[in-house]
Amino acid sequence: MTATRVLxxxxxxxxxxxxxxxxxxxxxxxxxxVERIGEQTSRLVHTPLGTGGEKRERTGPIADHEAALRAxxxxxxxxxxxxDSPDLAAIGHRVVHGGSRFSEPTVVDDEVLAEIERLIPVAxxxxxxxxxxxxxxxxxxxxxxxxxxxxxxxxxTMPESAARYAIDVETADTHRIRRYxxxxxxxxYVSRETAKLLGKAPEDINVIVLxxxxxxxxxxxxxxxxxxxxxxxxxxxxxxxxxxxxxxxPAVTFHLQRVAGMSTDEIDVLLNKKSGLVGLCGDNDMRExxxxxxxxxxxxxxxxxxxIHRLKKYIGAYYAVLxxxxxxxxxxxxxxxxxxxxxxxxxxxxxxxxxLDSARNEERSEGARIISTPYARVTVAVVPTDxxxxxxxxxxxxxxxxxxx
Ligand code: ADP
Numbered sequence: 001m002t003a004t005r006v007l008x009x010x011x012x013x014x015x016x017x018x019x020x021x022x023x024x025x026x027x028x029x030x031x032x033x034v035e036r037i038g039e040q041t042s043r044l045v046h047t048p049l050g051t052g053g054e055k056r057e058r059t060g061p062i063a064d065h066e067a068a069l070r071a072x073x074x075x076x077x078x079x080x081x082x083x084d085s086p087d088l089a090a091i092g093h094r095v096v097h098g099g100s101r102f103s104e105p106t107v108v109d110d111e112v113l114a115e116i117e118r119l120i121p122v123a124x125x126x127x128x129x130x131x132x133x134x135x136x137x138x139x140x141x142x143x144x145x146x147x148x149x150x151x152x153x154x155x156x157t158m159p160e161s162a163a164r165y166a167i168d169v170e171t172a173d174t175h176r177i178r179r180y181x182x183x184x185x186x187x188x189y190v191s192r193e194t195a196k197l198l199g200k201a202p203e204d205i206n207v208i209v210l211x212x213x214x215x216x217x218x219x220x221x222x223x224x225x226x227x228x229x230x231x232x233x234x235x236x237x238x239x240x241x242x243x244x245x246x247x248x249x250p251a252v253t254f255h256l257q258r259v260a261g262m263s264t265d266e267i268d269v270l271l272n273k274k275s276g277l278v279g280l281c282g283d284n285d286m287r288e289x290x291x292x293x294x295x296x297x298x299x300x301x302x303x304x305x306x307x308i309h310r311l312k313k314y315i316g317a318y319y320a321v322l323x324x325x326x327x328x329x330x331x332x333x334x335x336x337x338x339x340x341x342x343x344x345x346x347x348x349x350x351x352x353x354x355x356l357d358s359a360r361n362e363e364r365s366e367g368a369r370i371i372s373t374p375y376a377r378v379t380v381a382v383v384p385t386d387x388x389x390x391x392x393x394x395x396x397x398x399x400x401x402x403x404x405x
Contacts, residue, residue: 003089004401005029005081006392009069010094011133013125014038016068019388020081023089023396023403026389029081034068044068046075053079065129065136073140083140090145091137092395094185094387095130097123098150099176105153105394108134108146116148122176122233147395154184155219155226162228162321179237181229183217189390190331190383191221197368197381198327205326208318210311211385212341213332214242214284218311220318228321230314236272239314240307242284245275247310277303286338308344315345319352327379328354336384337364342371346380353377 004024010017014037020029032046042062047055056075062068073083081087093108099119106112113134120127130148138146155163163179165172172178187209194209195202202224209219216239219229230238230246240246248271256262262270270279278284280303283292292300319325330342339361346354355376360369372380393403 003087004396005085005088006395007083007088007091007137008094008388008391008395009091009133009137010388011065011129013129016065016072016133018072019392020076021389021392023392023401026403030076030079031388032072032075034062034072037062037065037068042068044071044075046072048079048081051079065132066139069133069136069140088141088144089401090147090395090399091141092147092149092391093130093134093137094151094391095134095148096126096151096182097180098148098152098156099180100156100178102148102150103153103156105147105149105398107398108138108148112148122180145395145399147398149185149391149394151182151184152180154188155179155181155229157225158228165232177233179229179232181217181219181226182231182235183211183215183219184226184229185387185390185394186211186331186385187217187219187221187226187229189387190329190385191219191224193368193383194327194329194381195224197370197383198379200326206322206324208315208322208325208328210315210328210330210335210345211332212239212311212330212334212338215244216241216246216332216334218314218318220321222322228318240280240310241276243273243276243278245271245279277307280306286334286341290338290340304344308341311341311345312349315349315354316352325353325378327381329381329383331383331385336382342380342382354380356380 004022006021006023008019015035017033019031022029028049030048034044036042040061044058062071076082095116097119101115116127117131134146165177190209191207192202194207195205198205207221209221211217215235217229217231218239220227236244238246253267256267277289281299283289289300289304293304315328334341342361343356346356353376355373356371357373360371368383370379370381397403
């Protein structure tokens with residue numbers, strides 16, 4: 001195969017994030033973002049990489065996803081990297097929900113696209129935009145393989161005991177209610193990179209991955225296969241997040257309907273947008289929360305403590321699910337950058353074999369690194385995630401491209 005470039009698209013309802021990668025050597029050629037699509041104040045920020053080009057920005061109305069992709073293609077063309085280039089091998093699309101069917105990256109045809117659309121009721125916020133992104137890219141380059149890489153795919157190996165909710169089976173099956181999990185591309189990438197860091201094969205290690213970004217999820221990975229993960233039918237379940245509550249007694253929702261007269265949509269907004277760290281203290285950025293704690297702010301401290309308490313419970317739970325743990329790994333914005341979160345999450349877990357080297361934990365570095373003490377039984381590590389690279393890799397491998405080591 002001579003064409004080695006893969007364009008990765010992450011289409012949101014009013015935004016498109018993109019990266020162009022060369023899978024011949026794994027390098028990134030350009031990254032960018034179109035935001036506020038459909039508004040008068042749309043903005044495209046494009047950064048060519050490795051060509052010596054400067055970051056470029058354009059503002060002004062971009063009507064829809066098709067106009068956005070055309071604008072992206074123009075920017076790429078200006079660097080000789082346009083969508084019409086014969087060097088482009090495929091387009092890889094991040095798709096949030098793949099339901100139970102899609103356990104692998106999949107070349108999109110009409111039938112696959114229809115199935116992704118059928119999943120819209122379980123992913124109303126994300127799948128419509130993903131479908132639009134795929135449609136638009138197909139229209140622009142109908143001859144090119146378009147590959148869907150699903151956020152849920154890595155979690156399809158979960159045993160039924162972890163994937164099923166304890167509710168009436170018929171109701172669950174009729175409405176496809178089960179635990180799907182999300183951030184799968186990140187959990188897959190990070191657990192594999194952890195094996196590299198430990199100098200072992202993924203099949204030989206058990207890892208707890210803590211993906212702590214604005215959205216946050218934990219997973220228990222045994223021998224490269226996901227055994228459990230903290231998000232469920234939707235990304236609302238599990239850890240305390242930037243704006244989401246994570247685990248909550250479902251009866252809270254009935255209570256809010258009956259006692260506070262709130263509608264289903266209002267409760268949805270409350271739990272997804274106005275809860276988590278923002279609900280607890282008004283801020284969802286961990287840097288700001290730490291700054292407030294240092295200034296003696298009690299509500300920021302309580303928010304932090306609730307966040308850590310939940311995280312610790314999941315570490316303990318997944319330790320028990322796995323039986324033996326080789327590594328606990330932190331990734332994403334908070335996990336990679338917030339040393340106090342990592343320190344607090346594993347504090348007091350020495351009996352479980354977890355002990356941090358505080359100097360290593362405080363050190364800042366770009367790459368993957370071990371932050372536990374040399375004698376700790378369980379390695380604690382920071383492994384930066386790279387979902388775009390993983391999507392590009394999976395896309396390229398699926399169309400028969402050979403990846404460098
Ligand atoms: P997402 O992809 O879910 O939007 P990210 O993985 O980019 O999120 O993480 C974003 C979050 O990372 C921010 O909300 C902030 O809380 C946290 N973060 C980023 N940089 C730092 C830092 N230097 N220290 C602490 N937290 C940070």
